[in-house]
Amino acid sequence: MAQTLDQLLDLVQQRLVALWPAPWQPWVAAFLGAAAIVATFGGLFALTTWLERKGLARIQNRLGPNRVGPYGLLQPIADGLKMLTKEDIVPRAADQWIHFLAPILKVVPVLLAYSVIPFGRHLVALDLEAGLLFFFAVGSATEIAVFMAGWGSRNKYSLLGAMRAIAQLISYEVPLVLSAVSVVLVAGTLSLPAIVDSQAGHGWAGLANWHVFTPWGLAGFVLFMIAATAKTNRSPFDLPEGESEIIAGHMVEYSGFKYALFYLGEYLSLFAISGVGITLFLGGWRAPVAWLDWVPSYLWFGAKLLGCIAVFIWLRGTMPRLRADQLMNFAWKFMLPMSLVTLVAAAMWHATATWTFPGAGLWRWVLGAALLLLPYRALSRSLTQRGRLGPRRYRFAD
Amino acid sequence: MEPAAFIAALLALGGAVAAVSLRNLIHCALCLVLTFFSVAGLFLGLGAEFVSFAQVMVYVGAIAILIVFASLMTRDPGADPARVPEPRAIQPWPLGLGIAGAVTGVLLACVGSSRLLPDVTAPAVAPSVRELGQELMTRYVVALEVVGLLLTAAMIGAVVLAVREPRPLDREVGR
Amino acid sequence: MTPLQRYLVVSTLLFGVGLAGALTRRNAILVLVGIELMLTAANLNFIAFWRYGPNPESAAGIVFTLFAIAVAAAETAVGLALIIKIYRHRRTTHLDQMDTLKG
Numbered sequence: 321m322a323q324t325l326d327q328l329l330d331l332v333q334q335r336l337v338a339l340w341p342a343p344w345q346p347w348v349a350a351f352l353g354a355a356a357i358v359a360t361f362g363g364l365f366a367l368t369t370w371l372e373r374k375g376l377a378r379i380q381n382r383l384g385p386n387r388v389g390p391y392g393l394l395q396p397i398a399d400g401l402k403m404l405t406k407e408d409i410v411p412r413a414a415d416q417w418i419h420f421l422a423p424i425l426k427v428v429p430v431l432l433a434y435s436v437i438p439f440g441r442h443l444v445a446l447d448l449e450a451g452l453l454f455f456f457a458v459g460s461a462t463e464i465a466v467f468m469a470g471w472g473s474r475n476k477y478s479l480l481g482a483m484r485a486i487a488q489l490i491s492y493e494v495p496l497v498l499s500a501v502s503v504v505l506v507a508g509t510l511s512l513p514a515i516v517d518s519q520a521g522h523g524w525a526g527l528a529n530w531h532v533f534t535p536w537g538l539a540g541f542v543l544f545m546i547a548a549t550a551k552t553n554r555s556p557f558d559l560p561e562g563e564s565e566i567i568a569g570h571m572v573e574y575s576g577f578k579y580a581l582f583y584l585g586e587y588l589s590l591f592a593i594s595g596v597g598i599t600l601f602l603g604g605w606r607a608p609v610a611w612l613d614w615v616p617s618y619l620w621f622g623a624k625l626l627g628c629i630a631v632f633i634w635l636r637g638t639m640p641r642l643r644a645d646q647l648m649n650f651a652w653k654f655m656l657p658m659s660l661v662t663l664v665a666a667a668m669w670h671a672t673a674t675w676t677f678p679g680a681g682l683w684r685w686v687l688g689a690a691l692l693l694l695p696y697r698a699l700s701r702s703l704t705q706r707g708r709l710g711p712r713r714y715r716f717a718d
Numbered sequence: 719m720e721p722a723a724f725i726a727a728l729l730a731l732g733g734a735v736a737a738v739s740l741r742n743l744i745h746c747a748l749c750l751v752l753t754f755f756s757v758a759g760l761f762l763g764l765g766a767e768f769v770s771f772a773q774v775m776v777y778v779g780a781i782a783i784l785i786v787f788a789s790l791m792t793r794d795p796g797a798d799p800a801r802v803p804e805p806r807a808i809q810p811w812p813l814g815l816g817i818a819g820a821v822t823g824v825l826l827a828c829v830g831s832s833r834l835l836p837d838v839t840a841p842a843v844a845p846s847v848r849e850l851g852q853e854l855m856t857r858y859v860v861a862l863e864v865v866g867l868l869l870t871a872a873m874i875g876a877v878v879l880a881v882r883e884p885r886p887l888d889r890e891v892g893r
Numbered sequence: 894m895t896p897l898q899r900y901l902v903v904s905t906l907l908f909g910v911g912l913a914g915a916l917t918r919r920n921a922i923l924v925l926v927g928i929e930l931m932l933t934a935a936n937l938n939f940i941a942f943w944r945y946g947p948n949p950e951s952a953a954g955i956v957f958t959l960f961a962i963a964v965a966a967a968e969t970a971v972g973l974a975l976i977i978k979i980y981r982h983r984r985t986t987h988l989d990q991m992d993t994l995k996g
Binding site: 727730731734735737738739743746747750753754757760761764765766768769772773776777780781784785787788789791792810811813814815817818819821822825826829830835836843844845849850853854858861865868869871872873875876877879880882 | 894895897898900901902903905906907908909910911912913914915916917918920922923925926927929930933936937940941943944945946947949950951952954955956958959960962963964965966967968969970971973974975976977978980981986
């Protein structure tokens with residue numbers, strides 16, 4: 321029974337595909353997979369906009385949307401209708417084609433990225449051998465989309481926002497990839513389903529063998545999530561669209577459906593990158609303890625994804641926006657060295673996996689933690705003492 | 719060549735022609751991106767998955783962005799009106815085009831008439847990513863280290879070249 | 894034509910376009926674009942020869958392409974840094990106007 325529930329989506333797909341003549345079947349299967357992904361994450365997008373507005377409102381002691389439907393649950397539909405019926409304005413000076421293509425180029429790569437994420441047991445659209453590389457390669461295409469939007473609008477705020485966004489995306493791509501590489505090093509594969517398999521089983525006290533439960537994995541997860549926040553332009557890294565400074569950055573000249581596409585693309589990339597973070601560090605679709613294995617795998621993935629989204633909303637409600645120099649200093653002087661240290665700690669963990677003497681597990685932990693904590697302490701001290709990351713001292717104001 | 723590969727090849731060539739012939743630098747860079755994507759598609763069709771993704775990641779994610787940034791940072795105000803271009807005996811561009819055409823023609827003739835090219839149509843077994851990693855870490859490890867050194871040197875060199883000298887006020891404030 | 898020859902024709906044409914661009918354009922950035930196109934054509938050659946060559950199970954073609962991609966990245970970074978430096982100095986990216994050795 322539990323197994324049937326777990327494979328429910330697979331079974332439904334097989335039944336539906338079997339209805340068609342044989343030569344069409346691969347196409348129907350591919351279409352069904354794509355349609356399921358688009359429908360699920362489109363729905364999650366609508367739900368998340370509502371959750372985010374409600375959550376932020378609660379953090380700021382407000383009620384949030386509560387007019388449309390019970391608890392304002394139908395608010396996303398009202399928002400969508402509003403977006404669709406708004407006039408689509410293209411500036412006269414804009415580069416028509418580039419202005420038109422940018423939102424499409426923003427959404428399509430993100431949707432492609434979903435094809436390699438395993439949402440459950442056997443629930444992956446494309447099991448590529450170099451799946452993780454595919455994910456990062458597709459992610460780098462969004463930088464071009466951001467640039468096209470900013471340059472094609474022919475507006476100084478757009479261009480400034482696009483330049484800021486690209487500088488940020490490139491800077492945080494480095495720690496993002498490096499922290500993922502530490503997982504690749506330990507798991508020995510680039511395929512995402514295989515990485516999930518490498519976290520199978522349960523270790524000490526029935527706890528799962530997730531990478532996040534190791535010293536390097538914890539550090540890597542934190543670094544990955546910080547970099548993911550920056551990669552998806554979310555607060556506190558939302559400088560590219562900082563409303564109080566450059567209005568909406570590269571999206572300022574977009575309205576109506578095209579703006580909605582950008583909005584959709586940002587949320588979809590948030591889900592995708594959280595999904596990869598879950599796969600890399602949080603055991604993917606695996607249950608945290610053995611006696612909960614009967615819960616269908618995709619539900620575990622969904623629960624972890626919702627948890628990540630909640631953390632992102634919480635962060636947005638709590639943190640003030642960074643300044644541009646703080647952003648760059650943080651990326652290059654803290655995140656990059658720490659992700660390299662994490663890589664070394666992961667290598668140490670991998671090399672000491674063969675230790676068998678009594679107390680070896682404890683020693684690995686102590687060594688790994690020391691390897692991470694000492695550089696962390698040294699880095700954070702040297703950075704804060706020189707005033708690099710602290711508050712700015714105004715020369716003429718004191 | 720399957721239809722998909724044919725379309726990718728056409729797109730690659732069209733993008734390349736546009737990238738070197740358009741007036742607007744940014745349009746050139748974006749057409750170059752099209753070429754890089756299409757060539758990545760060709761790699762994918764040839765079964766070199768890893769190279770294809772690496773191509774997109776490095777060329778689209780880094781090189782195209784660099785070119786775009788550089789063209790934004792070097793807005794050419796146009797030819798300097800104070801400098802009168804000296805009259806030339808030979809216009810340079812027909813010459814360049816002629817040389818390129820000649821080289822292409824010779825190469826095409828070679829490809830067309832060669833008897834040495836192997837005619838293999840059997841499906842290739844691409845080495846897995848794991849095998850590729852093993853090869854890189856054993857047989858090609860010296861080359862890998864040299865490339866790492868080269869990239870580091872290039873990065874430091876680029877930073878040293880492009881960094882601005884701090885202005886006096888910046889030095890005073892200490893940042 | 895064998896499949897290998899078709900890919901070689903594509904890469905030759907790509908190389909020719911790149912060469913023409915590098916030789917005829919006067920903007921330094923566009924010359925760099927032409928050089929990138931030529932490098933890409935060479936990579937396509939490597940992969941085509943690897944795929945249709947006598948022993949596709951060897952990884953040499955793929956490894957060579959990976960190294961070529963890395964070298965291209967390094968080359969672009971340094972080349973563009975030089976162009977930006979020269980632009981700061983002489984306010985131009987026109988190759989015809991970079992004709993003095995004195996700074």
